[in-house]
Amino acid sequence: MSLIELRGISKSYGEKETEVHAIQGISLSVDRGALVAVMGPSGSGKSTLLTIAGSLEEPTSGEVLIDGAALSKMSRNDKARLRRRTIGYVFQDFNLLAGLTALENVALPLELDGLPAKRAQATAMAVLEELGLVDRASHYPDQLSGGERQRVSIARAVVGERHVLLADEPSGALDSLNGEAVMRMILAACKRGAAAIVVTHDANLASWADRVVFLRDGCVVDQTGPPPSPEQLIESAPRP
Amino acid sequence: MSVRHALLALLSAGPKYGFQLRQEFEAGTGDVWPLNVGQVYSTLQRLEHAGDIESEDSAADSPQKSFRITDAGRSELDHWLNTPPDMTSPPRDELVIKILSALHVPEVDVHFVIQVHRRYVVELMQQWTRLKEDEAEFDLTLALVVDAELFRLESVVRWLDSADGRLQRAAASPLEPSTAPVIRRRLAVRR
Numbered sequence: 495m496s497l498i499e500l501r502g503i504s505k506s507y508g509e510k511e512t513e514v515h516a517i518q519g520i521s522l523s524v525d526r527g528a529l530v531a532v533m534g535p536s537g538s539g540k541s542t543l544l545t546i547a548g549s550l551e552e553p554t555s556g557e558v559l560i561d562g563a564a565l566s567k568m569s570r571n572d573k574a575r576l577r578r579r580t581i582g583y584v585f586q587d588f589n590l591l592a593g594l595t596a597l598e599n600v601a602l603p604l605e606l607d608g609l610p611a612k613r614a615q616a617t618a619m620a621v622l623e624e625l626g627l628v629d630r631a632s633h634y635p636d637q638l639s640g641g642e643r644q645r646v647s648i649a650r651a652v653v654g655e656r657h658v659l660l661a662d663e664p665s666g667a668l669d670s671l672n673g674e675a676v677m678r679m680i681l682a683a684c685k686r687g688a689a690a691i692v693v694t695h696d697a698n699l700a701s702w703a704d705r706v707v708f709l710r711d712g713c714v715v716d717q718t719g720p721p722p723s724p725e726q727l728i729e730s731a732p733r734p
Numbered sequence: 735m736s737v738r739h740a741l742l743a744l745l746s747a748g749p750k751y752g753f754q755l756r757q758e759f760e761a762g763t764g765d766v767w768p769l770n771v772g773q774v775y776s777t778l779q780r781l782e783h784a785g786d787i788e789s790e791d792s793a794a795d796s797p798q799k800s801f802r803i804t805d806a807g808r809s810e811l812d813h814w815l816n817t818p819p820d821m822t823s824p825p826r827d828e829l830v831i832k833i834l835s836a837l838h839v840p841e842v843d844v845h846f847v848i849q850v851h852r853r854y855v856v857e858l859m860q861q862w863t864r865l866k867e868d869e870a871e872f873d874l875t876l877a878l879v880v881d882a883e884l885f886r887l888e889s890v891v892r893w894l895d896s897a898d899g900r901l902q903r904a905a906a907s908p909l910e911p912s913t914a915p916v917i918r919r920r921l922a923v924r925r
Contacts, residue, residue: 533856535898535899670881681867695895696888697855697856697859697887697888697891697892698859698884698888700856701856701859701860701862701863701884702860702863702867703860706853706856706857706860708849708852708853710849715849716849716852716853717853718853718856718860719857
C-alpha cells in the first residue's frame with residue numbers, strides 16, 4: 495500500500511474571472527521506501543502539491559490518503575496529530591527556531607506531541623547521532639553553517655516515528671556537496687522505510703529520486719521510467 | 735580526450751610498463767573509460783617517436799619494456815595542463831539544432847519535443863547518481879568523473895528549461911516582426 499496517495503487533486507484560488515488553477519487532476523502515489531521528485535518551473539504547482547500532500551492546505555477536489563487514511567475524513571485535531579507524528583517537512587529556508595539549540599529544535603515536535611522533555615531530547619539526540627550531528631547538538635541555528643542547519647531540519651523531520659517526508663527545494667542556496675549530503679539523508683530515511691516527495695527545479699537533486707514526475711501548468715505531463723543498471727551505464731560510456 | 739597526455743601524466747610519477755599504464759589509466763578515470771592494450775602501445779610508440787618518452791629496455795618488442803618521461807615530455811605535459819581547451823566557439827550541439835529545427839515544423843509542439851529530451855537527460859542523470867550512491871563515496875576518481883558528467887547533463891536540462899520558458903513567454907506576447915534589415919552575426923568569442 496502507498497504511504498502517500500494523491501487521487502485526482504485539484505486546487506484553485508479566487509473565483510470566476512480571477513480564478514487560478516494551481517494544480518489540476520494530479521494523481522500520484524509513493525510507496526514505503528520510495529523517493530519521488532517533482533520537477534517543474536516556478537508557478538507549475540509544485541509547492542501547492544506538497545502543502546496539500548502534507549495536509550497544510552485542502553484541495554478544491556480530489557482525495558489525499560496518508561498511510562491509507564483519507565485526510566478529508568479527519569477532524570482538525572486528527573490532522574494536527576498526523577502532522578506531528580507522521581509527516582516531516584523540510585523547507586528551503588530550514589525554519590529552525592532561532593532561540594532553541596539544534597537538539598531542542600529536533601526534540602520540539604515530540605514535546606508538542608506530549609512526550610516528556612527528557613525522553614524527547616534522548617530520542618532527538620539519537621537522531622542527531624545517526625546523522626553525524628552530535629557535536630552540533632548544543633549549537634543555536636546562527637552558530638551552524640547552512641548545510642548543518644538543513645541537516646538539523648531533516649533530523650527534525652524524521653525524528654520519532656515519522657515516515658512521510660515532504661521537502662520543498664531542500665538544498666535551497668546550498669553548494670552542490672551540501673545539497674548532495676541533504677539528498678543522501680533523505681534517501682537514507684527512505685531506505686529505513688519512509689516515503690518522500692521532494693519538489694525541486696534542480697535536476698541534480700531530482701536525479702537522486704527513484705522516479706521523477708514533471709509538472710507543467712499544474713498538471714503532470716511526464717515521468718521517468720525504470721532505471722537501467724550501473725553496469726549498463728558503464729558499458730554505454732564513450733571510449734577515449 | 736587525450737590518451738597521450740594522460741599517459742604522460744602517469745609517467746611523470748616514474749617509469750612504468752605498458753600494461754601498468756593501462757591499469758592505472760582505467761583506475762584513474764574511475765573505470766569509466768576502458769582502454770584497449772593496442773591503443774596504449776600505439777600511443778606509447780608515437781610518444782617515443784616524438785621524443786616525449788623513452789624506453790628503458792633496449793629490447794624493442796619486449797612486453798616487459800618500461801617507459802619513462804623525458805624533459806621534452808615533461809614540458810609538453812606542463813604546456814597541455816596549463817592550456818585551456820578551445821571553447822571559444824559554440825559546439826555544433828545536436829540537441830540545440832533539434833530544438834531550433836522543431837520551431838520551423840508547423841505540426842510539432844516544441845514543448846513536447848523539449849520534454850522528451852528533458853526526461854531522457856534526467857533519466858541519464860539518475861543512472862549516474864546511482865553509480866555515485868553505490869560506489870563513489872569510496873572512490874574519489876569515480877566521484878570526480880560522475881560529477882563532471884552530472885554537471886554537463888544538468889547544464890543541458892537548464893538550457894531546456896530556459897528554452898521552454900522563453901518560448902512560452904514569446905508565445906504569450908509575440909513580437910511584431912522587425913522591419914529593420916537583418917544583420918547576420920557570427921557567434922564567436924575573441925581569443
